[in-house]
Amino acid sequence: MNFTxxxxxxxxxxxxxxxxxxxxxxxxxxxxxxxxxxxxxxxGPNGAGxxxxxxxxxxxxxxxxxxIRIFGVDALADPVAAKQVVAWVSDEPMIYDKLTPFEYLExxxxxxxxxxxAAAARARDLxxxxxxxxxxxxxxxxxxxxxxxxxxxxxxxVHDPKLIVLDEPLTGLDAGSARQVKEVLRARVRAGxxxxxxxxxxxxxxxxxxxxxxxAAGRLIAHGTLEELRERAGSGQASLEDAFLALVAEEAAA
Amino acid sequence: MSAxxxxxxLARHELxxxxxxxxxxxxxxxxxxxxxxxxxxxxxxxxxxxxAFAMLPRQFAARAIDKATLLVVTGCMVLSFSLLLSQSxxxxxxxxxxxxxxxxxLSSPVLARRVFTVRIATVALSLAAMAALxxxxxxxxxxxxxxxxxxxxxxxxxxxGAAAAACAVAVTVALFRIIGxxxxxxxxxxxxAVIGAVFVIVxxxxxxxxxxxxxxxxxxxxxxxxxxxxxxDSVLWWPARAVLGEPxxxxxxxxxxxxxLTLAIMAFAPRFGEHVVAAAGASHAVARRQRPGAMRPxxxxxxxxxxxxxxxxxxxWLASQTLMQLLYLLPPALMLWRSFAEDIxxxxxLVPVLxxxxxxxxxxxxxxxxxGEDAPDLVATAPVPAGRILRAKVEAVMGAVVIVxxxxxxxxxxxxxxxxxxxxxxxxxxxxxxxxxxxxxxxxAKRSHFRRRQTSSRLATFAEAFSSIAWAGTAALAAAGxxxxxxxxxxxxxxxxxxxxxxPAPA
Numbered sequence: 001m002n003f004t005x006x007x008x009x010x011x012x013x014x015x016x017x018x019x020x021x022x023x024x025x026x027x028x029x030x031x032x033x034x035x036x037x038x039x040x041x042x043x044g045p046n047g048a049g050x051x052x053x054x055x056x057x058x059x060x061x062x063x064x065x066x067x068i069r070i071f072g073v074d075a076l077a078d079p080v081a082a083k084q085v086v087a088w089v090s091d092e093p094m095i096y097d098k099l100t101p102f103e104y105l106e107x108x109x110x111x112x113x114x115x116x117x118a119a120a121a122r123a124r125d126l127x128x129x130x131x132x133x134x135x136x137x138x139x140x141x142x143x144x145x146x147x148x149x150x151x152x153x154x155x156x157x158v159h160d161p162k163l164i165v166l167d168e169p170l171t172g173l174d175a176g177s178a179r180q181v182k183e184v185l186r187a188r189v190r191a192g193x194x195x196x197x198x199x200x201x202x203x204x205x206x207x208x209x210x211x212x213x214x215x216a217a218g219r220l221i222a223h224g225t226l227e228e229l230r231e232r233a234g235s236g237q238a239s240l241e242d243a244f245l246a247l248v249a250e251e252a253a254a
Numbered sequence: 255m256s257a258x259x260x261x262x263x264l265a266r267h268e269l270x271x272x273x274x275x276x277x278x279x280x281x282x283x284x285x286x287x288x289x290x291x292x293x294x295x296x297x298x299x300x301x302x303x304x305x306a307f308a309m310l311p312r313q314f315a316a317r318a319i320d321k322a323t324l325l326v327v328t329g330c331m332v333l334s335f336s337l338l339l340s341q342s343x344x345x346x347x348x349x350x351x352x353x354x355x356x357x358x359x360l361s362s363p364v365l366a367r368r369v370f371t372v373r374i375a376t377v378a379l380s381l382a383a384m385a386a387l388x389x390x391x392x393x394x395x396x397x398x399x400x401x402x403x404x405x406x407x408x409x410x411x412x413x414x415g416a417a418a419a420a421c422a423v424a425v426t427v428a429l430f431r432i433i434g435x436x437x438x439x440x441x442x443x444x445x446x447a448v449i450g451a452v453f454v455i456v457x458x459x460x461x462x463x464x465x466x467x468x469x470x471x472x473x474x475x476x477x478x479x480x481x482x483x484x485x486x487d488s489v490l491w492w493p494a495r496a497v498l499g500e501p502x503x504x505x506x507x508x509x510x511x512x513x514x515l516t517l518a519i520m521a522f523a524p525r526f527g528e529h530v531v532a533a534a535g536a537s538h539a540v541a542r543r544q545r546p547g548a549m550r551p552x553x554x555x556x557x558x559x560x561x562x563x564x565x566x567x568x569x570x571w572l573a574s575q576t577l578m579q580l581l582y583l584l585p586p587a588l589m590l591w592r593s594f595a596e597d598i599x600x601x602x603x604l605v606p607v608l609x610x611x612x613x614x615x616x617x618x619x620x621x622x623x624x625x626g627e628d629a630p631d632l633v634a635t636a637p638v639p640a641g642r643i644l645r646a647k648v649e650a651v652m653g654a655v656v657i658v659x660x661x662x663x664x665x666x667x668x669x670x671x672x673x674x675x676x677x678x679x680x681x682x683x684x685x686x687x688x689x690x691x692x693x694x695x696x697x698x699a700k701r702s703h704f705r706r707r708q709t710s711s712r713l714a715t716f717a718e719a720f721s722s723i724a725w726a727g728t729a730a731l732a733a734a735g736x737x738x739x740x741x742x743x744x745x746x747x748x749x750x751x752x753x754x755x756x757x758p759a760p761a
Contacts, residue, residue, distance in 0.1 A: 123549070
């Protein structure tokens with residue numbers, strides 16, 4: 001599916017003044033705008049609030065304050081409509097051990113109300129694309145972490161989402177599987193979809209992201225292209241890792 | 255302090271884990287509850303001793319050891335042994351399939367046969383401890399009334415634990431070799447369920463067919479069986495004589511069971527590592543080819559119901575537990591069949607059995623469907639209102655309960671339509687109440703934690719049990735035509751209201 005017509009005017013994701021507190025503030029006035037057709041990487045040290053933000057975007061947590069709009073839909077006022085176009089993939093693939101990948105995709109398609117024939121065709125494509133053809137009708141209980149993550153990713157794509165939200169999706173994947181996942185995500189962005197992803201693998205963010213956001217203590221402390229971040233950190237031609245560490249250290253010192 | 259890697263060292267490690275596991279199970283992981291739990295256990299132990307005191311005949315010890323006594327004692331022993339064997343099969347299967355620390359231990363230079371030796375010995379020990387705890391009140395009362403010779407009964411209980419563990423190892427390894435690792439888990443759990451239930455059921459079935467009563471002992475005490483039983487001096491009665499305090503018989507029984515356990519360990523321990531590795535790779539083995547490429551048109555609610563039913567059908571533990579519940583319903587079913595032409599009034603007795611079973615089954619299924627959701631994020635991010643998701647899950651649970659109980663209700667309706675109607679209403683009420691309680695106490699958990707669901711919320715477990723009992727009582731009174739059913743129904747509703755008051759606020 002091509003989302004370009006949607007992408008021109010409507011931002012894929014707009015977050016404004018987002019707050020969430022557990023024992024202490026986890027997200028503290030977070031703002032973000034991601035365009036359709038954009039790959040956005042969210043970086044930050046452990047405990048910075050990345051996962052909390054993404055879980056609020058996916059509708060898994062309710063913010064204490066702030067606004068989230070997904071392709072123009074107020075996700076807090078109308079979560080069901082917002083969820084229709086979002087897919088969530090976490091670092092720990094949540095699939096059913098006793099279902100086969102094909103049955104899992106059938107279930108996900110049912111949840112999103114996708115037409116059965118279209119879902120079946122898309123499921124076959126995804127299973128082939130992700131190299132799961134030989135395992136499509138085996139129960140997932142014996143699958144490796146990489147295979148489970150691929151099944152979860154196929155589930156996220158089977159309903160053709162416009163916004164894919166991923167929390168550390170490459171954790172534990174081998175090089176081949178990680179490349180397949182990256183290719184799938186790139187293809188979605190080329191088709192006009194938007195991807196927001198957290199990662200600790202800075203090389204992935206450096207290579208794949210159109211823009212990168214750096215978050216610390218629940219706030220966005222810097223964002224922009226790689227060059228803009230380098231400039232902001234005053235680190236010239238240094239790697240993203242150097243720029244990231246400089247920005248986080250600067251924030252900690254402030 | 256034993257040297258690392260030795261059997262003694264491994265045994266210490268296993269016992270420490272087992273002790274902490276047991277303590278955590280009793281105190282729900284809260285250390286400060288320790289004293290309260292000890293006090294509750296002490297009160298319970300006193301109560302059980304009182305029950306044993308009342309149940310055991312005062313002149314039991316002085317009675318002559320005749321064939322009828324030996325038959326009853328042997329019957330009790332076979333019953334206990336079948337339950338121990340069932341539990342032992344469960345534990346041994348878990349030793350093969352539950353990974354926990356096995357990957358760590360087996361990747362170390364420790365010999366696999368030592369690990370297995372210790373694990374099987376631990377199974378035997380824990381079974382013996384469990385059986386001894388259950389039998390203790392009765393043995394203690396006999397000790398008080400008839401002297402020290404009854405102390406030997408504890409040794410016999412320990413011997414039964416050892417023998418059960420040995421048999422379970424042999425059965426599990428045999429299954430591994432005959433049907434392979436993949437099917438062993440499922441089949442072993444089914445066998446465990448059947449063994450645990452079959453002896454009671456056969457005795458009850460025989461009693462119903464011959465005497466029209468559900469008492470297990472009726473058949474054992476009948477003249478026909480006593481006449482045909484071996485003479486009192488037969489070696490077959492040695493286990494019973496051991497329990498009754500004969501030193502020679504007791505020594506023989508204890509020695510035989512220890513030899514059996516040692517043989518099992520020596521024969522099967524060396525291949526333990528292979529079986530564990532086979533079990534770990536079991537799920538890779540078979541590819542299921544079904545409906546390639548086709549999907550059914552589905553609404554979100556249908557997709558949720560279908561998913562729940564598929565997972566329930568593929569859950570070996572649940573399948574074995576449900577099978578056991580159904581097996582326990584066989585004697586009442588036989589009673590029903592016998593009563594069809596004779597005494598329709600006795601069918602009223604079936605109503606509480608069916609209602610109670612429905613409540614328990616619904617509670618278990620509701621926990622699996624509502625709390626034991628393995629992909630909560632997926633379901634929560636679907637464009638479906640939360641209420642609709644819960645409704646679909648409840649429908650899946652009630653649908654499964656209906657499928658299980660409809661055949662019994664149809665059979666009952668043929669004999670006594672009004673009684674069947676009352677039973678159906680009771681089943682719906684008990685099932686709905688148990689499901690509602692699980693909804694109120696829902697807490698995210700892994701499906702694989704099903705067996706420990708009671709420890710995560712004891713309140714929910716007790717509430718579910720009390721509610722089922724109350725609805726069973728209500729249905730029984732209603733079926734008997736008593737107006738007290740109204741009072742019992744109000745009590746059942748009051749229990750539900752009370753549970754609502756103490757249930758945690760929805761997240």
